[in-house]
Amino acid sequence: MTGRPGGRPLVPAYLSTGGVARPSRPQLERLSVLSGSGEPAPTGLTAAELALLDALDGGSLTVVEAAAHLRLPVSAVRVLAGALLDRDLVLARAPIPTAERFDPDLLKRVADGLRALKHD
Secondary structure, rough: HHHHHHHHOOHHHHOOOOOOOOOOOOOOOOOOOEEEEEOOOOOOOOOOHHHHHHHHHOOOOEEHHHHHOOOOOOOHHHHHHHHHHHHEEEEEEEOOOOOOOHHHHHHHHHHHHHHHHOOO
């Protein structure tokens, strides 16, 4: 996935996915966390699939982080990750949901309780 000095990749992104345009796993989101499964890479993987496995070796990346490392569009990484998920070479976890707003009443009661403890 090395690019030209101008920043454009030598190979168009759709070729890195073998011409597949849609991911096999539509639930893969931009912030889904990918990690390698630890299984050895079989023969026959594309260069882009091997590059994704190398990027995940010993750690985890979100789909968007992996796309930045590989210099590929997020959509291409979603396709690659989906193919590797289907072969049990990659594990994926849904993104951590945004925290819900705290309850101001609960916070006030905790503060009041702490103040009461301090005065005892």
